[in-house]
Amino acid sequence: xxxxxxxxxxxxxxxxxxxxxxxxxxxxxxxxxxxxxxxxxxxxxxxxxxxxxxxxxxxxxxxxxxxxxxxxxxxxxxxxxxxxxxxxxxxxxxxxxxxxxxxxxxxxxxxxxxxxxxxxxxxxxxxxxxxxxxxxxxxxxxxxxxxxxxxxxxxxxxxxxxxxxxxxxxxxxxxxxxxxxxxxxxxxxxxxxxxxxxxxxxxxxxxxxxxxxxxxxxxxxxxxxxxxxxxxxxxxxxxxxxxxxxxxxxxxxxxxxxxxxxxxxxxxxxxxxxxxxxxxxxxxxxxxxxxxxxxxxxxxxxxxxxxxxxxxxxxxxxxxxxxxxxxxxxxxxxxxxxxxxxxxxxxxxxxxxxxxxxxxxxxxxxxxxxxxxxxxxxx
Numbered sequence: 001x002x003x004x005x006x007x008x009x010x011x012x013x014x015x016x017x018x019x020x021x022x023x024x025x026x027x028x029x030x031x032x033x034x035x036x037x038x039x040x041x042x043x044x045x046x047x048x049x050x051x052x053x054x055x056x057x058x059x060x061x062x063x064x065x066x067x068x069x070x071x072x073x074x075x076x077x078x079x080x081x082x083x084x085x086x087x088x089x090x091x092x093x094x095x096x097x098x099x100x101x102x103x104x105x106x107x108x109x110x111x112x113x114x115x116x117x118x119x120x121x122x123x124x125x126x127x128x129x130x131x132x133x134x135x136x137x138x139x140x141x142x143x144x145x146x147x148x149x150x151x152x153x154x155x156x157x158x159x160x161x162x163x164x165x166x167x168x169x170x171x172x173x174x175x176x177x178x179x180x181x182x183x184x185x186x187x188x189x190x191x192x193x194x195x196x197x198x199x200x201x202x203x204x205x206x207x208x209x210x211x212x213x214x215x216x217x218x219x220x221x222x223x224x225x226x227x228x229x230x231x232x233x234x235x236x237x238x239x240x241x242x243x244x245x246x247x248x249x250x251x252x253x254x255x256x257x258x259x260x261x262x263x264x265x266x267x268x269x270x271x272x273x274x275x276x277x278x279x280x281x282x283x284x285x286x287x288x289x290x291x292x293x294x295x296x297x298x299x300x301x302x303x304x305x306x307x308x309x310x311x312x313x314x315x316x317x318x319x320x321x322x323x324x325x326x327x328x329x330x331x332x333x334x335x336x337x338x339x340x341x342x343x344x345x346x347x348x349x350x351x352x353x354x355x356x357x358x359x360x361x362x363x364x365x366x367x368x369x370x371x372x373x374x375x376x377x378x379x
Contacts, residue, residue: 011041011042011043012037012042012043012097012098012368012371012372013042013043013045013094013095013096013097013098014034014037014042014043014044014045014096014097014098014100014371015045015046015047015090015091015094015096015098015099015100015114016030016033016034016044016045016046016047016099016100016101016102017046017047017049017087017099017100017101017102017106017110017111017114018030018046018047018048018049018101018102018103018105018106019048019049019050019103019105019106020048020050020057020059020103021059022057022058022059022264023058023059023264023266023268024210025126025178025286025288025289025290026102026103026126027059028289029102029124029126029155029178029289030046030102031059031062031063031181032178032179032181032360032363033100033364033367034046034063034066034068035062035063035066035068035181036181036360036363036364037364037367037368038066038067038068039066040364040368042368043096044068044069045068045069045070045071045090045094045096046063046068046069046070046071047070047071047073047086047087047090048060048070048071048072048073049073049075049083049105049106049110050072050073050074050075051074051075051076052074052075052076053074054072054074055072055074057072058266060072071090073086073087080109083109083110084109084110084112084113087110087113087114088113088116088117091113091114091117091119092117096114096119097119097120097371097375098119098120098121098122098371098374098375099111099114099119099120099121099122100121100122100123100124100371101121101122101123102123102124102126103126104138104139104141104142105138106123107123107142107145107146107149108138108141108142108145111123111145111148111149112145112148115148118376120150120151120374120375120376121148121149121150121151122149122150122151122152122153122370122371122374123145123146123149123151123152123153124153124154124155124176125146125152125153125154125155125159125163125286126155126286127155127156127159127284127285127286127307128214128284143166143167146163146166146167146168147167147168147169149168149172150172150374151172151174151370151373151374152168152172152173152174153174153175153176153367153370154173154174154175154176154286155175155176155177155178155286155287155308156175156177156285156286156287156307156308156311157175157177157308157311158307158308159175159286159307159308160173160174160175174366174370176363176366176367176370177287177308177311177312177358177363178286178287178289178292178358178363179358179359179360179362179363179364180289180292180295180296180354180358180359180360181360182296182355182359182360184267184269184270184293184296185267185270186269186270186272186273186296186297187270187271187273187274188273189273189274192270192271192272192273192274193274195271195274196235196260196262196271196274197260198233198235198260198274199233201231202231202232202233203230203231203232203233203276203277203337204232204233204234204235204274204275204276204277205220205224205232205233205234205235205275205276205277205279205333206234206235206237206272206274206275206277206278206279206299207220207234207235207236207237207238207278207279207280207281208237208238208268208272208278208290208293209237209238209280209282209290210238210239210240211236211238211239211240211241211242211243211246212240212241212242213242213283214282214283214284215238215240215281215282215283216281216282216283216304216323216324217236217242217246217281218242218245218246218249219281219283219304219323219324219325219326219329220234220279220281220326220329221246221249221250221253221255222253222326223279223281223326223327223329223330223333224253224255224258224259224330225253225254225255225326226326226327226330227330227333227334228254230333230334230337232258233258233259233260234255234258234259234260235259235260235262235274235275236259236260236261236262237262237263237264237265237268237271238262238263238264238268239263239264243261247261268293269293269296269297272293272294272296272297272299273297273299275294275299276299276300276336276337277299277300277301277302277333277336277337277343278290278293278294278299278300278301278302279301279302279303279329279333280301280302280303280304280309281303281304281323281329282303282304282306282307282309282323283304283306283323283324284306284307285304285306285307285308285309286307286308287307287308287311287312288307288308288309288312291303291309291312291313292312292354292358294350295312295313295317295347295350295351295353295354296351296354298347298348298350298351299347300318300319300336300343300344300346300347301313301317301318301319301346301347301350302318302319302321302329302332302333302336303318303319303320303321304320304321304322304323304325304329305320305321305322305323306323312358313350313353316346316349317346317347317349317350317353318346318350319332319335319336319346
């Protein structure tokens, strides 16, 4: 029997608001949500708060290519009142059924604009970084703001538990781990190693993320100092405030010639097959997209058992170690090299789990159900 088409009322109008970085897990989640719901037939709009002159910001490109409506909000420093006016104007013009904010700036500054217009507001909490005093103040304000949201989505179970303890009502709290779009191009191993300048025969250790304290690239450096007898080359893909200090420490450890600092690479996941192991050395995590990239590429994983990491990979799919433990990290990396067949078996199991547990369709449906649960009777 042929199904009748869904009624027009089933179509949702969704506005995402964020201040994006060029790349990152938060940005990837917004891409997946916006593009996925747009392809499902919903009216999706993304408002991106950007520095003045960033019309061609890399975050916008995949959205435009997919046909998602985008409104860049180009601002000078501390133009907060103008930002709120711009968001209000978009809300009045687009009349979304729900506004979904991401990141502390949109959560604190812009969600209240939608709320004042009677629009339900949702946020996805991607995790907390700590950092300097200024950043901790921002995160404190963000945590307080969560109490006024109609729905708060945590990307991992531990993060959801922490938000519940912090005052977010259980009836408004949802735990929805991230999903994997599965549509990213991946280079073959030889081409990827050549592109990253990996010498023939080297054991290639990969690290991908923001060079900042919460991601703990320093812990991996200390682990590498315990692996001098291993013929390794390490690639750090990413940028951040800790880079100068990390490069200095690499020199002090006598590792400068064995480490490649690649900076930000567009579509970093395409180079993962260059790695013999992907190392996630973080002090804190939500549901890290970098794990999905390694699982998709069938690359052995060594990771710290923090945040949502153990809910993504178990000891059957990866080697998990304690945070702040460079000696454990070094031994796990050494084990991957010493026992390649066991490492390859874990990588295959991780790839199978990715396909089984983290596909897009159920994830998009979870978010759609959250949105619909907030609709006003007249929507």
